[in-house]
Amino acid sequence: MKVLISMEINKDMEKIIRYFDLELSETEMDRFHERMDEDPDFKKGVEDYYEANMIVDSILPENPIVLNKVKAADQSKTPVLKYGLLFALGVILLAVIFYLFINKTVDSEQRVYAELETYVENISKNDMRGDEMDKDGFWLTCREISKLDNDNKNAAAKQKLLILLEQDINENHKEIVQWWLAKIHMEEKEMEESIKILKGIRNNKDYNSSLKAGEMLDEMNIN
Amino acid sequence: MKLQCDWNDAFQQARRGKTSFIEKKMDHVYHNVLYPQIFNLCKSSDLAYDICSIAITKFWEKFYVKEHELPKDVDSYLFIMTRNAYRQYHKMESKRNDIITSLDEDRLKMALENTGRGDYDSNMEYDEKELYYRALENAFNKMGEKCKEILKRNIIEKQKIRSLALEMGFSTENAASQKKISCVKKLKKLVFIELSQLKCESADKYGNK
Secondary structure (H helix, E strand, O other): OOOOOOHHHHHHHHHHHHHHOOOOOHHHHHHHHHHHHHOHHHHHHHHHHHHHHHHHHOOOOOOOOHHHHHHHOOOOOOHHHHHHHHHHHHHHHHHHHHHHHHOOOOOHHHHOOHHHHHHHHHHHHOOOOOOOOOOOOHHHHHHHHHOOOOOOHHHHHHHHHHHHHHOOOOHHHHHHHHHHHHHHHHHOOOHHHHHHHHHHHHHOOOOOOHHHHHHHHHHOOOO | OHHHHHHHHHHHHHHOOOOHHHHHHHHHHHHHHHHHHHHHHHOOHHHHHHHHHHHHHHHHHHHHHOOOOOOOOHHHHHHHHHHHHHHHHHHHHHHHHHHHOOOOHHHHHHHHHOOOOOOOOOOOOOOHHHHHHHHHHHHHHOOOHHHHHHHHHHHHOOOOHHHHHHHHOOOOHHHHHHHHHHHHHHHHHHHHHHHHHHHHHHHHHHOOO
């Protein structure tokens, strides 16, 4: 069978391409879909073209640059959520700094999870809980850790944070998770691991806490 | 009218390498117009993001890369494109789910590397994955040499358009992007024809499933 595409489909090719380029008006779109419902050959042509589109699109590497910013901000879907999240991040980073630099002598057993719990609390206050905000599982992990029993809490928290870190979480969350891991390692006297993580934070100039990590390492006389 | 001027200005700045203005404008329209309305329709953040991304990509290709004249009300035009993407997603959803299970990105990329082997056995019955692979390989073989080189460099070697433009002698980065988009469009059309042909041959030999 050498006649591959029906004449009708050939004739309609231009419209099918416009359909996939999202250029049809609302009325044209209505008619297009009506015709798909009424004409099985037309429907098959459209679906085959869609299949070809998906095959090629699946191997294309780049998104336009304008999507980068949208994607970066995707964790905070609306301005209210975005500023709420920024507020919560600010609170948690302040808490981290407070712990690391001001209140080193306070009982660390409770302190190590204080900012994590503050974070969970702030997220809840700002109504950012639930699936919408928890695209990468970060909030869920925070909640799980905050509910852990004190027995072996560090070990269980470390495990959960490491699992989270292996996943494709956003950069803000990754930075916070690394801070917590560095702190827990430090508390467990696992200095080698803690220093390694702090070095990673220091070397990532996009991280807000990069300078602070550098200062901490300097204080420990670590290059 | 002011809106259009802003968009034109943003595009011009982006063409001169300063993308912060266009990124801010797109971020604004995404969060205030596109995403909230599509999210209201589909009630899924992932899906709303995917649909908006499809529309933004098409918008970008048409107005930035191909330099078509911007519509009077860009925000509304973008919203219509996004709503079209949403309606299209709905219409094609079941087909999409069928296709996704047969898409193997790594295997498909191999089709671009292995072109010209000609070891397709027309007497064998192939599954969907193999059909996709064959359709892409055959289609790619029929492309012009320049398109083949652009796509191989960009897809297989992951070369950025900027360095690709320099090495292949394009006058500007945008000229290379335009060529790439036309090559991709041509490839889609050829894959469509090849796939239809392979399906017909398969149906003739083994009957419709």
